[in-house]
Amino acid sequence: MKKTAKVVAAIIENENEEILCALRSPEMSLPNLWEFPGGKVEEGEDIYAALAREIEEEMHCKIETEELFNENVHEYEAFIINLIAIKCKVVEGTPVNSEHSKLIWLKRENLNSLKWAPADIPAVEQLVNEL
Numbered sequence: 758m759k760k761t762a763k764v765v766a767a768i769i770e771n772e773n774e775e776i777l778c779a780l781r782s783p784e785m786s787l788p789n790l791w792e793f794p795g796g797k798v799e800e801g802e803d804i805y806a807a808l809a810r811e812i813e814e815e816m817h818c819k820i821e822t823e824e825l826f827n828e829n830v831h832e833y834e835a836f837i838i839n840l841i842a843i844k845c846k847v848v849e850g851t852p853v854n855s856e857h858s859k860l861i862w863l864k865r866e867n868l869n870s871l872k873w874a875p876a877d878i879p880a881v882e883q884l885v886n887e888l
């Protein structure tokens with residue numbers, strides 16, 4: 758049976774109403790696809806605490822989680838993902854890229870121009886439809 762991974766992802770918006778998008782590197786799983794920064798929730802860990810931890814590790818800044826935005830279950834070839842997208846704001850520092858090939862800020866209307874990890878499509882659609 759395929760494993761299910763619980764993954765939290767941050768929807769971070771800046772003062773120009775742009776959303777932070779991250780490009781997975783060629784060495785990562787799901788290479789060269791765009792995602793929202795975040796990562797796997799550890800056993801017994803609170804989802805909001807997990808997201809704050811991942812963002813601090815990955816982007817060296819502190820966030821405050823705001824609301825659960827979208828939750829989606831998607832079956833990949835190798836595993837099943839339960840992707841939980843959470844709206845957040847940066848409260849200390851600025852996001853610094855340490856693991857991804859690229860970080861960019863994009864307006865909602867341009868989000869569909871990226872090639873997203875398939876599990877992210879519902880969250881992206883929901884963001885585009887917020888316009």
Ligand SMILES: Nc1nc2c([nH]c(=O)n2[C@H]2C[C@H](O)[C@@H](COP(=O)(O)OP(=O)(O)OP(=O)(O)O)O2)c(=O)[nH]1
Nearest residue numbers: 764766785786787792793794795796797874876877
């Ligand atoms: N962080 C993040 N991961 C996502 C998103 N969409 C999506 O399918 N994923 C997948 C990619 C990874 O397989 C997994 C997240 O695990 P992780 O951030 O701990 O990444 P990882 O590359 O170290 O995982 P792994 O290859 O070791 O399994 O979820 C997303 O929007 N954000």
